Amino acid sequence: MERIERTESGEPGRGPADPARAPGGAEGSSGTAASAPVRPAPLASFAYTAADEEKRRGVRRMKTTATGLLLLVALVYVLATWAKNVGVGGWPGFVAAAAEAGMVGALADWFAVTALFKRPLGLPIPHTAIIPTKKDQLGASLGSFVGENFLSGDVVRGRIHALGIGGRLGAWLAEPEHADRVTAELATALRGALTVLRDSDVQAVVGEAITRRANAVEVAPGLGKMLETIVADGGHRRVVDLLCVRAHDWLILHGDSVMDAVQGGAPGWTPRFVDKRVGERVYKELLRFVTEMRDMPEHPARYAIDTFLTDFAADLRSDSDTRARVERLKSEILGRREVQDVIASAWSSVRTMIITAAEDEQSELRLRARASLMSLGARLATDGRLQAKLEGWLEDAAVYVVTTYRTEITSLISDTVASWDADQTSKKIEAHIGRDLQFIRINGTVVGALAGLLIYSVSRAFGA
Known part of the structure; x- marks a missing residue:
């Protein structure tokens, strides 16, 4: 089981803070640090709970399954190719084509899923490790999306009116x-x-x-x-x-x-x-x-x-x-x-x-x-008139709040996401959606194999 480091507050951390950045450190007491502008303390990271660890174990089991399927089609490819090379006619070609395409599909989906959370094989390939490297941009985009689509005056007014609060x-x-x-x-x-x-x-x-x-x-x-x-x-x-x-x-x-x-x-x-x-x-x-x-x-x-x-x-x-x-x-x-x-x-x-x-x-x-x-x-x-008056007050108050403080509300999302540790964020997101992503790998293997078999069959049918 992966060891989870936690801070004194019980939340995940990456280790001790840099003394030079600490308020009481040597650099913090120097004249240069004292004259520097004081930034607000970062928001606390979310807790990595036992439930998250249980989900990660489920993700690892699905990874094992998807990887096992990849190894299985690779073994099938080797055996079918060997049978074809030793003179067995008919089916080895179809099986080898299906297995080959299945490996391609499995590897492509493995790369796509892995690139969301880390760099595949540790290689500095562009546009990989998307969540750790683009976390802040994703938080800002999420905040803008919420502000534009959920905190607009028309949306809030319509939703409150539909509730019939009065x-x-x-x-x-x-x-x-x-x-x-x-x-x-x-x-x-x-x-x-x-x-x-x-x-x-x-x-x-x-x-x-x-x-x-x-x-x-x-x-x-x-x-x-x-x-x-x-x-x-x-x-x-x-x-x-x-x-x-x-x-x-x-x-x-x-x-x-x-x-x-x-x-x-x-x-x-x-x-x-x-x-x-x-x-x-x-x-x-x-x-x-x-x-x-x-x-x-x-x-x-x-x-x-x-x-x-x-x-x-x-x-x-x-x-x-x-x-x-x-x-x-x-x-x-x-x-x-x-x-x-x-x-x-x-x-x-x-x-x-x-x-x-x-x-x-x-x-x-x-x-x-x-x-x-x-x-x-x-x-x-x-009293319908009294209901309408009360609901009008509530709608006006809610619209005033969301239109006046939309920036402060959406900044709560972007600032909170920006305060999260990149590695811990990646692990937590993977724990919640990683199992479904491993099904993508499995589906990619199966769909790739079927596509390879279909392409090979059509090619043989037309004499290619």
Whole structure:
């Protein structure tokens, strides 16, 4: 059995690499090598497997058979020629002619088959060892053939259209077990994607996106319109009611504090009893005002608040100075670290919520995804327009890929073939097709013999 050398990666090799070509070799560390352009590493050669070796043993058996047949016709030729020379008449001439032509056919086909993989008898005959010497050209031709005949836009579009992907996909998705499978796979992919993403990176992106979006949009006109709608609908009155109630309750509980504050602000030269009387008077008037405002829906102060809010809403929408102040306030609020932390922390909550929903088979997220998939499948299975639209998208996408990246796709074939070792390539191809090629030798022997017999018979029939 032929010994097969393998590299450390388990693939066939021709022996140790040249140290001068190795990245860490002496020449690789010199100044000249360091300044040379760096070429991409060659692609790994294909593995020469035990199945290939078994096929090679079959090829060798067929070689033995074909060679044995050649030796047999040679022996027949010798015996027939001898019989003819010793005076045996009739059949020796026919047999010798057939055997002679059979040898010629066998030798010609042996030369043709051998010339594909090696030089016959080691002689430097032109146009022999075709596969080892023309491997790269064959790879380039194969790549060009595939690009021209398989990666053309019309071929790809026609093939995808013939598949009827829309209807078949719809019928498949409409089955509950298939929808469950797709939902589970999507949930797994979603969990994997969220697990791989680093929280810090996503939080930074989310925070930047929200801040950039908020800074890009002027909020004052929107706030003005919203405030105008609230005032028109009377929605602010409940807030005013609440403030009046809370203010009244607070004054009842903190009356002494209010009077002390008023007395503390009086001039130093006024008598203390006057300050006390003034404080009590101010407190009573303030309490009366708040009480009336709480109990009277038509209180003038409430009307003043309505007017103020209406004017303020109009200023938010049309007054440039007010709008500028609101924008500055917005920027100051967004720039605070506490606000940025709140924005960033929102991702953690969303991520936890999504992962939990993806893991729970009965979660609303998965149930809705499953229902949506089944609904989409039912529509695809019956809606011809939707099928045509989906198939059109797929066709356009596939055509774009093959027309835009045809060179890169075909170069994968040519570059891969170019990276293969010539001897190993020849051996592997011979292992796969060599047995059939040996039948060519056998057929050449038989057909040559029959042709020789026919030619000899016709010649004898016409008296040649």
